[in-house]
Amino acid sequence: MASEQIHLSDLLQCLIKCSEKAARIAQILRNEDDLFQLLVEEKSDTEKNKRFVRNFRTLVVVLLRETILRDVAKQFPSLGSYICAEEHNSFQNSLGESIRVKLTDLEDETTALLSQVLDGRDHVAKLLASVVHSNNSNYEKQCSSTSIIPASGVGIWIDPIDSTSEYIQARSEETNDLGMQQSGLKCVCVLIGVFDLRSGKPILGVVNQPFFNQEGDPPSWRSKYYWSLNYEGECITSASLQNNLRQEYDDRKVVVVSSSEKKQLQETISSKYRTVHAAGSGYKSLLVACKMADLYVLSRDTTYFCETCAPHALLSAQGGGILKFNEIHNATSIDSNDLVDKQVTYLLKDDKDGSVSFRNVDGLIAYRKPEDVIELFELLKGQKLQN
Numbered sequence: 001m002a003s004e005q006i007h008l009s010d011l012l013q014c015l016i017k018c019s020e021k022a023a024r025i026a027q028i029l030r031n032e033d034d035l036f037q038l039l040v041e042e043k044s045d046t047e048k049n050k051r052f053v054r055n056f057r058t059l060v061v062v063l064l065r066e067t068i069l070r071d072v073a074k075q076f077p078s079l080g081s082y083i084c085a086e087e088h089n090s091f092q093n094s095l096g097e098s099i100r101v102k103l104t105d106l107e108d109e110t111t112a113l114l115s116q117v118l119d120g121r122d123h124v125a126k127l128l129a130s131v132v133h134s135n136n137s138n139y140e141k142q143c144s145s146t147s148i149i150p151a152s153g154v155g156i157w158i159d160p161i162d163s164t165s166e167y168i169q170a171r172s173e174e175t176n177d178l179g180m181q182q183s184g185l186k187c188v189c190v191l192i193g194v195f196d197l198r199s200g201k202p203i204l205g206v207v208n209q210p211f212f213n214q215e216g217d218p219p220s221w222r223s224k225y226y227w228s229l230n231y232e233g234e235c236i237t238s239a240s241l242q243n244n245l246r247q248e249y250d251d252r253k254v255v256v257v258s259s260s261e262k263k264q265l266q267e268t269i270s271s272k273y274r275t276v277h278a279a280g281s282g283y284k285s286l287l288v289a290c291k292m293a294d295l296y297v298l299s300r301d302t303t304y305f306c307e308t309c310a311p312h313a314l315l316s317a318q319g320g321g322i323l324k325f326n327e328i329h330n331a332t333s334i335d336s337n338d339l340v341d342k343q344v345t346y347l348l349k350d351d352k353d354g355s356v357s358f359r360n361v362d363g364l365i366a367y368r369k370p371e372d373v374i375e376l377f378e379l380l381k382g383q384k385l386q387n
Contacts, residue, residue, distance in 0.1 A: 004151040023210035023223035064160030078151035107133040157309035159191040163280030185211035189282035193309025200345030203231040205313025228317035253294040285311030296366035325363030336370040
């Protein structure tokens with residue numbers, strides 16, 4: 001039997017709707033003050049509160065993931081077995097009840113399930129269930145791509161809420177003079193990346209910031225999403241990726257890193273570039289895709305495919321990509337042609353240790369312009385980086 005053929009423009013439309021639904025769920029949960037008073041870990045002294053914190057983290061991730069899985073599989077049944085995510089979907093609530101978050105087509109069943117997870121907070125459960133089962137079809141068609149791919153050739157990586165710690169911990173919003181958020185809710189992203197199962201290359205990505213800004217009186221959160229398509233020579237990006245310009249204070253290029261990055265690497269990069277710290281791997285890659293930063297550098301193996309697939313698609317559609325840091329740093333020479341073979345790929349591996357299979361074990365460099373990578377390589381060439 002021939003494989004189902006999928007129009008990438010239709011898949012893109014579906015994933016945008018999924019990301020917006022996930023963003024709305026994240027906003028609802030974040031607005032419940034009585035829940036989040038329990039989630040400040042330093043104040044959670046009792047074992048019950050600690051368990052609730054763990055369960056709530058799991059609920060946020062699992063509910064968003066299961067909502068996306070449900071909606072994608074509903075429109076594209078053949079894709080169900082090709083959707084990948086890191087989290088399991090079962091845990092215990094504070095009463096010790098074992099709960100498996102598996103969504104059905106019945107809103108009442110979802111309400112009952114969520115009420116059980118949320119220790120009887122029925123009003124929140126009903127509100128969440130109404131969003132999970134909503135069918136908003138008012139989104140304008142995003143692109144008219146003619147690209148078609150067999151369903152058997154498509155894989156999807158989902159990170160339903162990247163930068164969970166920023167989401168949970170209610171840290172202060174810190175913005176630098178370049179307009180970049182260094183911490184806080186704006187660093188939180190919903191990441192949905194589509195890749196080619198034959199090559200492992202990212203071909204479509206949606207990145208959504210559920211907490212992009214607040215509007216209205218009283219203020220409420222508004223999301224912002226970004227997308228791209230890059231398949232068989234067709235490259236299309238959303239207007240939201242094209243209309244960003246950072247404020248320029250000097251001629252130095254900007255490199256975004258984690259505050260936990262190796263000290264020597266940070267010092268070396270800072271000798272030539274302006275170095276910026278920001279939370280969230282997805283957000284840091286998004287800064288590069290949005291032209292707010294020139295490079296995102298990570299030397300450690302602390303990110304997973306679900307965090308990089310979507311922003312990788314955004315970058316590749318602009319002529320950039322996400323490279324393996326170690327392969328760049330250990331090279332003896334490099335030119336723009338070498339970058340093709342050093343890209344992160346998203347093929348599922350059959351290793352015994354599943355976490356290694358889906359981890360970016362060589363670190364990463366996110367970029368838009370190949371010449372920026374070559375310039376960085378020349379700076380780091382021959383240096384042995386210590387912690």
